[in-house]
Amino acid sequence: MKSLFNxxxxxxxxxxxxxxxxxxxxxxxxxxxxxxxDINTRQQAxxxxxxxxxxxxxxxxxxRMRGIDFDAFLNNYLGNQESTPSQGLNPSMPQTQNxxxxxxxxxxxxxxxxxxxxxxxxxxxxxxxxxxxxxxNNPYLSxxxxxxxxxEGYLISPGDRLRxxxxxxxxxxxxxxxxxxxxxxIPNFGVFQAAGNTYGTLRDRLTVYFGKYFSGLxxxxxxxxxxxxxxxxxxxxxxxxxxxxxxxAHLVSGMASVLTALYTSGGIKTSGSxxxxxxxxxxxxxxxxxxxxxxxxxxxxxxFRLTSNDLIFIPPRxxxxxxxxxxxKPAIYELxxxxxxxxxxxxxxxxxxxxxxxxxxxxxIKSDMERNGQxxxxxxxxxxxxxxxxxxQLQDGDVVRFFPILxxxxxxxxxxxxxxxxxxxxxSEFPDLKSLILNAGKNIRxxxxxxxxxxxxxxxxxxxxFTTYNLQSVLNNSLPxxxxxxxxxxxxxxxxxxxxxxxxxxxxxxxxxxxxxSNSSQNVGSLDSKGxxxxxxxxxxxxxxxxxQSTSFEELxxxxxxxxxxxxxxxxxxxxxxxQVNTYSLDKLAELQETYLxxxxxxxxxxxxxxxxxxxxxxxxxxxxxxxxxxxxAGMSVEDAILQAGGFLEYADxxxxxxxxxxxxxxxxxxxQRFDIIPDSDYLLGNTNSSNTxxxxxxxxxxxxxxxxxxxxxxxxxxxxxxRFPGSIxxxxxxxxxxxxxxxxGGLRDDAYLPASYVIRNGNVLAVxxxxxxxxxxxxxxxxxxxxxxxxxxxxxVLGAVENExxxxxxxxxxxxxxxxxxxxxxxxxxxxxxxxxxxxxxxxIGLFKNPTVLPDSRILVNRxxxxxxSDKPFIDTFIQILSVTTGALTTIIxxxxxxx
Numbered sequence: 001m002k003s004l005f006n007x008x009x010x011x012x013x014x015x016x017x018x019x020x021x022x023x024x025x026x027x028x029x030x031x032x033x034x035x036x037x038d039i040n041t042r043q044q045a046x047x048x049x050x051x052x053x054x055x056x057x058x059x060x061x062x063x064r065m066r067g068i069d070f071d072a073f074l075n076n077y078l079g080n081q082e083s084t085p086s087q088g089l090n091p092s093m094p095q096t097q098n099x100x101x102x103x104x105x106x107x108x109x110x111x112x113x114x115x116x117x118x119x120x121x122x123x124x125x126x127x128x129x130x131x132x133x134x135x136x137n138n139p140y141l142s143x144x145x146x147x148x149x150x151x152e153g154y155l156i157s158p159g160d161r162l163r164x165x166x167x168x169x170x171x172x173x174x175x176x177x178x179x180x181x182x183x184x185x186i187p188n189f190g191v192f193q194a195a196g197n198t199y200g201t202l203r204d205r206l207t208v209y210f211g212k213y214f215s216g217l218x219x220x221x222x223x224x225x226x227x228x229x230x231x232x233x234x235x236x237x238x239x240x241x242x243x244x245x246x247x248x249a250h251l252v253s254g255m256a257s258v259l260t261a262l263y264t265s266g267g268i269k270t271s272g273s274x275x276x277x278x279x280x281x282x283x284x285x286x287x288x289x290x291x292x293x294x295x296x297x298x299x300x301x302x303x304f305r306l307t308s309n310d311l312i313f314i315p316p317r318x319x320x321x322x323x324x325x326x327x328x329k330p331a332i333y334e335l336x337x338x339x340x341x342x343x344x345x346x347x348x349x350x351x352x353x354x355x356x357x358x359x360x361x362x363x364x365i366k367s368d369m370e371r372n373g374q375x376x377x378x379x380x381x382x383x384x385x386x387x388x389x390x391x392x393q394l395q396d397g398d399v400v401r402f403f404p405i406l407x408x409x410x411x412x413x414x415x416x417x418x419x420x421x422x423x424x425x426x427x428s429e430f431p432d433l434k435s436l437i438l439n440a441g442k443n444i445r446x447x448x449x450x451x452x453x454x455x456x457x458x459x460x461x462x463x464x465x466f467t468t469y470n471l472q473s474v475l476n477n478s479l480p481x482x483x484x485x486x487x488x489x490x491x492x493x494x495x496x497x498x499x500x501x502x503x504x505x506x507x508x509x510x511x512x513x514x515x516x517x518s519n520s521s522q523n524v525g526s527l528d529s530k531g532x533x534x535x536x537x538x539x540x541x542x543x544x545x546x547x548x549q550s551t552s553f554e555e556l557x558x559x560x561x562x563x564x565x566x567x568x569x570x571x572x573x574x575x576x577x578x579x580q581v582n583t584y585s586l587d588k589l590a591e592l593q594e595t596y597l598x599x600x601x602x603x604x605x606x607x608x609x610x611x612x613x614x615x616x617x618x619x620x621x622x623x624x625x626x627x628x629x630x631x632x633x634a635g636m637s638v639e640d641a642i643l644q645a646g647g648f649l650e651y652a653d654x655x656x657x658x659x660x661x662x663x664x665x666x667x668x669x670x671x672x673q674r675f676d677i678i679p680d681s682d683y684l685l686g687n688t689n690s691s692n693t694x695x696x697x698x699x700x701x702x703x704x705x706x707x708x709x710x711x712x713x714x715x716x717x718x719x720x721x722x723x724r725f726p727g728s729i730x731x732x733x734x735x736x737x738x739x740x741x742x743x744x745x746g747g748l749r750d751d752a753y754l755p756a757s758y759v760i761r762n763g764n765v766l767a768v769x770x771x772x773x774x775x776x777x778x779x780x781x782x783x784x785x786x787x788x789x790x791x792x793x794x795x796x797x798v799l800g801a802v803e804n805e806x807x808x809x810x811x812x813x814x815x816x817x818x819x820x821x822x823x824x825x826x827x828x829x830x831x832x833x834x835x836x837x838x839x840x841x842x843x844x845x846i847g848l849f850k851n852p853t854v855l856p857d858s859r860i861l862v863n864r865x866x867x868x869x870x871s872d873k874p875f876i877d878t879f880i881q882i883l884s885v886t887t888g889a890l891t892t893i894i895x896x897x898x899x900x901x
Contacts, residue, residue: 128331129331129332130295130332130333131274132270132274135245152199152200153198153199154199158178158182158195159235160194160233161177161178161231162175162176162228162231163228164206165227165228172214174187178195182194183195192206203226203227203228236252236307236308237250237308238256238306238312239311240261240262240311240312240314241312241313242272243269244268245268252264256305256306258277258289258303261312262277272315273315274291274317274334275290275335276318276336278312279310280313281310287304289303318334318336318396319396320332321333321395321399323400324399324402325402325404328351333348340389340390340391354405355404356404356405359403360400360402361383361400362381362382364379411427411428412426412486413426413430416491418449418491418492419437419441419445420442420444422441427484427487430483433482433483434475437453441491444471444491445493447493447495448471448491448493449471449493450470451470452468454492456490457484457486457488458488502534503537503598503602504532504535505547505602506530506602506603507607508606510531510550532602533550542592543584543596547567547605561614563607563610566585568584570603615631616699617631618630618632618702619701619702622705622706623648623705624642624646630645637695637697638659638693638697639683642705643684652706654679654681656677658677658704660674660702661700661701662700672702680692717783717787719741719787720787721752721790723747723748723749723752723789727745735779736781738770738779749789753855753856754789755769755790755855756794758787758840759786769840770840790856791856794858797859798860800864801826801827801865802824802862803826804823808822810855815851815854819854819860820860823860832863833847833862834860835861
């Protein structure tokens with residue numbers, strides 16, 4: 001329950017309540033003001049947040065920023081209690097005033113805080129613009145930035161809270177706030193002037209001050225020690241204007257710098273300048289900050305601490321220069337007047353080593369003075385020299401492109417193909433073709449084609465040519481060949497030149513998983529896309545050898561299905577240019593053993609299936625354990641098929657089995673013939689050797705085992721709710737009415753309410769009204785149904801776009817609009833269509849002339865209308881700017897009032 005309050009009510013308090021009070025106000029005062037704001041339920045808190053677009057993360061951040069111990073407040077004043085309309089947030093605190101009565105303009109002040117929090121959000125920047133992405137991950141969303149590491153130069157001022165601890169021989173611990181006069185009051189020790197001291201000198205002055213009261217603090221041998229820390233730093237109000245993602249007034253830490261303020265305001269738009277951020281103090285330009293030093297080198301020399309009422313102005317970007325091509329950080333940069341190409345390169349991190357320094361192209365827009373009405377285009381292309389980059393000034397709109405160096409590698413020759421070590425080698429070490437192959441390539445492989453080696457040449461201009469030499473002549477020194485830089489040498493294998501010598505076999509009985517012979521070819525031994533299996537050709541490979549090695553020829557089952565009378569041999573005829581087919585027979589083994597194959601021959605095998613069925617089957621269906629299709633065997637009976645299907649299931653009719661056999665008659669339309677078979681139980685049990693039915697199954701017969709007539713599983717139904725003996729009951733008859741079922745559980749209780757009762761089937765509510773007389777006498781129940789009898793002690797839940805989502809105690813006879821009205825009615829401008837959803841699954845629409853009666857445990861749902869899109873963007877921008885100025889002024893007024901108090 002506590003986590004629920006933390007996430008919902010706590011968020012509302014932080015923004016609506018905490019924003020309207022001064023820092024350091026007591027928790028008791030906070031609780032009183034919360035009660036005065038009439039926040040009664042969790043839903044009210046949620047609705048308030050939704051209206052203002054506030055997230056939990058932002059709420060917690062603002063609580064810390066206001067100096068509120070959020071969890072302590074909830075524990076001390078709310079605890080785990082759940083508020084009710086009559087009690088408010090805390091029953092112990094009376095509801096005496098509303099915000100307007102105590103002089104708080106909550107709408108304006110809440111909007112001020114919303115602007116403050118939205119400034120903490122992150123806006124995903126356009127990555128093409130350099131530098132703006134540093135604001136994408138805002139460090140102030142997850143840190144308490146009002147208190148952090150304090151540097152020694154921090155100046156103590158009114159509003160700071162100090163903790164002083166003395167330990168050792170003496171002890172003291174005190175916490176005090178610096179008042180408007182700059183003093184802190186230390187009980188029993190008087191007043192100490194703290195303001196004006198730096199954090200570094202404060203400890204020394206306090207040591208001297210307390211040295212008058214505690215021994216051992218100032219002595220040479222120190223036995224008493226003092227420590228001072230800042231527990232709360234005064235907030236500083238600054239204003240950010242110009243090209244900010246969230247312009248307006250913001251509260252920042254007293255330690256905040258310019259960079260901190262930019263983060264707090266959500267960062268800079270890509271239309272704003274990163275090079276000339278101006279800070280005004282006392283209506284005068286105090287300093288100008290250039291973020292490029294921070295972005296390119298991490299230097300924060302120009303960053304400085306802000307004071308209250310400083311104004312930060314972000315002007316429009318001074319220029320847009322695009323850097324493209326082979327650079328480290330291609331992006332859009334902002335250059336100041338007078339900055340050069342060298343500055344642009346420096347901002348991008350320098351050039352990569354593979355960037356060409358020869359030519360830099362610059363696309364430029366003509367100036368207004370250069371344009372005239374006769375020109376069609378106002379852009380032109382020019383170039384710059386990298387050597388003079390420090391003198392070349394860039395202009396607004398320039399597009400600078402660097403190019404990579406060429407991929408060519410000097411002093412290189414490439415060796416590929418059928419050698420032991422192909423690769424790229426320096427030509428200075430292997431200047432001729434023979435040394436390249438024998439020394440660099442570690443000699444040729446055994447199956448190398450010696451009649452050919454190709455040398456491809458390409459000069460620096462990219463012109464290509466090649467020459468073919470006799471490799472045998474090169475290697476035996478009869479043909480010396482000198483190489484040049486960029487040459488590419490290719491050595492060929494016998495297979496590349498002549499092609500692999502393979503034979504093929506396809507057709508019946510091939511298994512692609514069998515590897516035929518050991519070889520180095522990936523495809524040999526497996527079926528190709530044409531369904532063929534390949535083998536390396538060898539001398540004296542006969543037709544019979546190929547069939548014997550490629551199939552399960554020795555298996556009798558395979559031989560019984562193989563068409564032995566025809567084997568085709570396809571052979572390429574070089575003279576005609578086409579394949580010739582010769583036919584052989586397995587009945588003539590001698591001829592097959594003497595027929596020798598040639599490379600590229602293909603042998604085709606056929607099965608007897610070309611003219612007959614070789615795999616006859618029958619099908620067993622119905623009440624058997626494993627309905628299946630079974631391979632037909634010779635003399636198979638009905639009992640044999642049933643046994644292979646696992647036997648009869650429980651409730652199966654074992655006295656009569658139906659067999660349907662194909663009988664096609666086009667004239668009469670007959671498809672099958674029926675046979676009623678009485679199974680031989682003795683044969684099924686193995687008491688006899690043959691079935692007495694004398695019925696032999698044929699191919700495609702379908703055996704149907706039926707269920708016994710009138711037999712079905714018992715059905716169990718549960719009845720719960722307002723009955724005398726809730727629980728499960730078993731149906732005793734096939735058709736039992738609801739009235740009969742109710743009698744079996746002792747009847748309905750006096751508080752039973754049938755109109756709201758319902759039935760659950762397969763996890764879903766069955767839309768049926770049990771109170772209707774027709775349904776009382778019907779039997780529509782199935783096994784596993786759950787019947788729930790409602791009583792009159794139900795509730796009614798109102799959900800959706802209503803002023804107050806709430807649960808009501810059901811009242812008999814009341815209609816939907818009664819509950820809708822008591823929930824505050826529909827939310828103005830958001831409420832859509834309303835529906836009544838009854839517990840029995842039935843629903844009704846609630847409208848002008850439709851007001852259905854509500855049953856207990858019903859729900860009333862009001863849909864929300866989709867939000868309308870606002871298109872008047874100029875009006876919104878103007879409204880936000882006015883609101884930011886107004887809220888900033890209000891924040892200042894409240895701070896001054898509380899400081900005076």
